Amino acid sequence: MGAHRTARPARPDGEAPRLSVGFILARHFTLNAFANFVDVLRLAADEGDRSRPIRCEWSVLSDTMNPVASSSGVVVQPTERLGDPGKFDYVVVVGGLIGGSLDLSPACLRYLQQAAAAKVPLVGVCTGAFILHRAGLMDGYRCCVSWFHHTDFLEQFDGLQPVSDRIFIVDRDRLTCPGGASAAHLAAFLVERHIGKAPATKSLHIMMINGAEVGEAPQPSPILELDTGDQFVRKALLLVQQNLDAPISVGQIAEHLGIGKRRLERHFASALGSSPRSAFMDMRLSLARHMIENTDKSFAAIAVECGFSDSSHFSRMFRRRFASTPSDFRRARQPFGGSA
Structure with missing residues (x-):
């Protein structure tokens, strides 16, 4: 998966990040799912609890740079404008409430399509899988959604069969999970893939989440x-x-x-x-x-x-x-x- 990436500048200590993630947050996104995912990256990125983005780096992307309100009302400020998706190893879409919040701006949708064309793996967290489907980027892929949203998914995407008995699914360059603790497990899977098992395990332990789960583990x-x-x-x-x-x-x-x-x-x-x-x-x-x-x-x-x-x-x-x-x-x- 590394062939598509453009060169990134080295860190001050000389080590280039081994995992780079760009986040796109839908309006009324699920704060818990986003926080779980990014905190695994943060804790794996450095030794101890210093949180320097050395082995991992992450950015919250936006076309307008306007703050994005989560479903709980807590607001997140984007850190970077949309640009070249090839600079990231993964682009993660974090969804939230069913309804109008699943509609991204045209610029964000174009960005996701550019990422797909550049073979950048796309990740759908919570109802982010709905957003990727609406953008036409999940055709032929298996998709993991929450058991709670299983019926909603079937109603909105006739003919598709989502999987809702697992905590996450990796299907080639599409990765999906239903949110909550599963977002941490999917992030830990990526950390283990790119950095190693020890940093992934450390992140989950610090977050008081019992050991890493494989994608086949059932949803609670x-x-x-x-x-x-x-x-x-x-x-x-x-x-x-x-x-x-x-x-x-x-x-x-x-x-x-x-x-x-x-x-x-x-x-x-x-x-x-x-x-x-x-x-x-x-x-x-x-x-x-x-x-x-x-x-x-x-x-x-x-x-x-x-x-x-x-x-x-x-x-x-x-x-x-x-x-x-x-x-x-x-x-x-x-x-x-x-x-x-």
Whole structure:
């Protein structure tokens, strides 16, 4: 990947940076994702905690140099105008809120297209993957998005199949991650690739993030109440979560994971002491319970969203699992008691 880069001036100590990153921040970008990514670079760039940009360098790019407000309201001042994208090893687009914030200026879009033409790898962080797709720069590439935005992605990009059961994906010269802690892990992957494993590990340890994760590691999810370190089981649970309204078979899940059905069943038995079918039913019922407690949606709507064939089937399975009907559960737990 180094062939495209233009020469960079040496540092005062004589060492040229081995990793150079340019950031483009979307309006209402996710501050946490940006901070995690750039802090890994900062901590890997120097010895100790001196933060001098020696082994890494980074710039926040802009066509106007106007401050950019994050989704939390904290403002970041760009440090460099758009120029030659070939000076960077990677150009990183940090997205944020779904909506108008995904629209970059024409100048920034041209810059990304120039970077792609120059074979500079492009990185989409958080909804940065959405921005790269809108710019026509992800055709034929796999793309990693948050499980939380999986449905949003499908609605906006018909025909594309995003991956939302991993923390990041590296597909040739496109790298994508869903934000949060995954941004730190993707940055650490780049640090290890260009500088070495020790600086990458040091950065994560200082940030109190447990060891570097590989891209195949599953995304965490608050709806997964079944605790297991088995990656096949976690990926299967995430896949089910993303398709709760249209349940898929154990065989289809095994095929998606690249293993046999019997092997997947053995993983579930070892990790959870249950069959995949039983674990999937627990997930659907847990989500239904969450919706009863926290929304005023009708039981019929909840049944559909959680993948039950009809309200009576939903009510029967809910009562078997929680020893209460959905209506009794709502009356006992939810102050405003939604309608059924």
